[in-house]
Amino acid sequence: MVNSMRISVIGGGYVGLVTGTCFAKLGHNVTIIDVDPIKVQSINKGQPPIFENGLEDLLKENAGKSLRASTGYESLGNAELVFICVGTPPNPDGSANLMYIESASNSIGTALKTNPHYCVVVVKRTVPPGTTEKIVQPAVLRASRKTESEIGFAMNPEFLREGRAVEDFMQPDRIVIGCNDLRAGKQVAKVYEKMNAPVIRTGLTAAEMIKYTSNAFLATKISFSNEIGNICKHLGIDVYEVMKGVGLDQRIGPLFLNAGAGFGGSCFPKDVSALVSLAQATGETPILLQSVLEVNEQQPHRMIALLEKRLGNLSGKRIAVIGLAFKDNTDDIRDSRAIPVIQELLRRGASVAAYDPMARPPMQKVFPTIEYGSSAAEVLRGSEGCLIMTEWPEFSRLDTEFDLMARRIIIEGRRILTCDGAEGICW
Numbered sequence: 285m286v287n288s289m290r291i292s293v294i295g296g297g298y299v300g301l302v303t304g305t306c307f308a309k310l311g312h313n314v315t316i317i318d319v320d321p322i323k324v325q326s327i328n329k330g331q332p333p334i335f336e337n338g339l340e341d342l343l344k345e346n347a348g349k350s351l352r353a354s355t356g357y358e359s360l361g362n363a364e365l366v367f368i369c370v371g372t373p374p375n376p377d378g379s380a381n382l383m384y385i386e387s388a389s390n391s392i393g394t395a396l397k398t399n400p401h402y403c404v405v406v407v408k409r410t411v412p413p414g415t416t417e418k419i420v421q422p423a424v425l426r427a428s429r430k431t432e433s434e435i436g437f438a439m440n441p442e443f444l445r446e447g448r449a450v451e452d453f454m455q456p457d458r459i460v461i462g463c464n465d466l467r468a469g470k471q472v473a474k475v476y477e478k479m480n481a482p483v484i485r486t487g488l489t490a491a492e493m494i495k496y497t498s499n500a501f502l503a504t505k506i507s508f509s510n511e512i513g514n515i516c517k518h519l520g521i522d523v524y525e526v527m528k529g530v531g532l533d534q535r536i537g538p539l540f541l542n543a544g545a546g547f548g549g550s551c552f553p554k555d556v557s558a559l560v561s562l563a564q565a566t567g568e569t570p571i572l573l574q575s576v577l578e579v580n581e582q583q584p585h586r587m588i589a590l591l592e593k594r595l596g597n598l599s600g601k602r603i604a605v606i607g608l609a610f611k612d613n614t615d616d617i618r619d620s621r622a623i624p625v626i627q628e629l630l631r632r633g634a635s636v637a638a639y640d641p642m643a644r645p646p647m648q649k650v651f652p653t654i655e656y657g658s659s660a661a662e663v664l665r666g667s668e669g670c671l672i673m674t675e676w677p678e679f680s681r682l683d684t685e686f687d688l689m690a691r692r693i694i695i696e697g698r699r700i701l702t703c704d705g706a707e708g709i710c711w
């Protein structure tokens with residue numbers, strides 16, 4: 285039997301919604317707070333405002349029972365823990381914008397004034413080292429007029445992959461709890477009591493740095509594989525065979541070694557850039573991290589170069605772009621590698637026909653004038669070239685559809701096809 289705790293989650297976005305719903309599943313009493321009344325209404329009805337595997341079932345199971353959503357901060361009057369899950373969008377220079385974290389901290393402080401219990405404020409989102417201690421803590425204490433003996437502070441980073449967030453939450457590799465006082469750490473640990481995962485206790489800033497470092501290391505693995513892949517391509521070697529042999533070394537590990545069009549999404553590009561600006565602010569030149577970003581920027585252009593090598597001048601040619609989101613199983617197009625690819629194709633005068641099982645509506649906002657199809661076959665018909673940008677399982681079955689093309693020239697940015705005749709970006 286789990287020790288049920290009263291938890292408020294600030295921000296009903298992707299991280300807040302998954303975290304809050306999973307806390308409810310663990311047996312806690314959760315209120316998700318969001319400024320958007322439509323989102324709040326949808327959560328309370330058990331309908332997830334975003335698509336995430338397994339989330340709808342969990343939400344339906346818990347909404348209206350141990351999970352509710354609200355636009356107001358009333359639940360903080362009685363909360364034992366408050367998790368900050370609001371966004372940290374990038375500033376133009378790549379650093380993290382902490383505006384929402386700051387305003388949430390002020391609102392939390394004000395709402396905690398009347399809370400008679402010891403309460404711990406926990407930062408869940410990825411924030412630069414020092415944020416919890418230097419921004420959140422003083423703002424909350426100032427607004428609440430309370431002391432550290434009444435309000436504790438912790439940093440508990442999330443390691444959730446889009447599309448696998450529920451699974452990642454429920455079966456974590458580790459739980460990191462950063463705090464500067466024992467009592468706060470103990471209260472956070474109680475939330476995860478039921479879970480079977482190692483708990484790592486660190487200081488506040490180390491926990492913040494663990495999250496940046498994890499994402500930067502994973503991004504480095506990808507750019508490293510891409511660089512090796514680019515070399516392998518010249519040498520006529522299959523980089524996937526190479527990485528299979530390399531990844532079996534336990535010191536390296538087999539995951540995140542898939543070479544291809546590079547990493548996208550709302551985390552890796554943003555977090556590595558933030559770490560670069562953080563390093564530069566200390567006077568360091570983060571050569572390795574800068575190269576990780578540089579390799580990543582180049583990969584989409586390599587696909588265009590390959591296409592041009594096979595097809596000649598792209599002007600006036602119909603090119604099918606298959607896969608528009610930053611990866612499969614999501615409609616999220618943030619920093620998707622398909623964006624620079626389409627931009628470059630249009631710059632060279634090609635006519636683009638795009639398909640994605642889920643990401644058409646958001647991509648239509650970015651490129652309103654290109655053609656969109658409702659199936660791969662539709663965009664392949666009459667195309668002279670095709671670029672595969674994500675690993676949707678349905679793409680692995682494509683074969684006869686390529687016969688609809690005017691010329692069967694296929695460049696793969698992800699290793700997914702099983703049919704003959706495709707050329708990989710770096711294999």
Ligand code: UGA
Binds near residue numbers: 551
């Ligand atoms: C990433 C991390 O994996 C999570 O642990 C972290 O919590 C999350 O960021 C975050 O900071 O919130 P996510 O961005 O959802 O999760 O997606 P990933 O599955 O990690 O993929 C990121 C990108 O890397 C995708 O574009 C994917 O196609 C690419 N990738 C991934 C590769 O190019 N090669 C690989 O081997 C693996």
